Each structure stands twice: as C-alpha cells, then as structure tokens.
Amino acid sequence: MALYKQEQYLTKSNDVAFDSKYSPGTAAPHPGIYRCTSCGDEIAIAGGHILPPQNHKQHNPSNGAVHWQLLVYPVQKK
Numbered sequence: 246m247a248l249y250k251q252e253q254y255l256t257k258s259n260d261v262a263f264d265s266k267y268s269p270g271t272a273a274p275h276p277g278i279y280r281c282t283s284c285g286d287e288i289a290i291a292g293g294h295i296l297p298p299q300n301h302k303q304h305n306p307s308n309g310a311v312h313w314q315l316l317v318y319p320v321q322k323k
C-alpha cells in the first residue's frame with residue numbers, strides 16, 4: 246500500500262492510464278509507482294524503463310503471473 250502525508254498534493258483521477266496491466270520486462274509507458282496485481286509489491290520507475298521481471302524478489306510464484314498496474318504518476322509542468 247503506497248503511503249503519503251500531504252494529501253493536498255495528490256488528486257484522484259479516472260485516467261485510463263490506470264486501467265492497463267503491463268507484463269514484466271516491458272517498458273513502463275508512464276513514470277510513476279506501479280503495483281504488482283498478484284503480490285501487491287510496489288515499485289517506482291522512470292518512464293520508458295523496463296518493468297521488473299517475473300522473479301522480482303517479493304513475488305512468490307504461487308501467487309500467479311506478475312502484472313504491473315500504474316498506481317500513481319507525477320504531473321510535470323510544461
């Protein structure tokens with residue numbers, strides 16, 4: 246579960262970017278925090294970097310396949 250303190254700086258969003266699930270070893274389409282939908286492990290990653298593989302260390306294989314889902318992404322000023 247991702248944590249934060251200053252809630253005035255986070256906003257709930259229904260952006261479709263949060264709906265997709267990405268396979269391990271593929272490029273993250275957005276920078277941000279991603280969550281493994283099987284084990285709940287969370288990672289932070291730069292946009293375009295490669296999402297961790299099936300054997301990311303917190304993931305027990307008995308939990309099933311890893312899928313990464315975007316949890317939080319930063320909004321950068323233009």
Ligand SMILES: [Zn+2]
Binds near residue numbers: 283284304305311
């Ligand atoms: Zn996992």
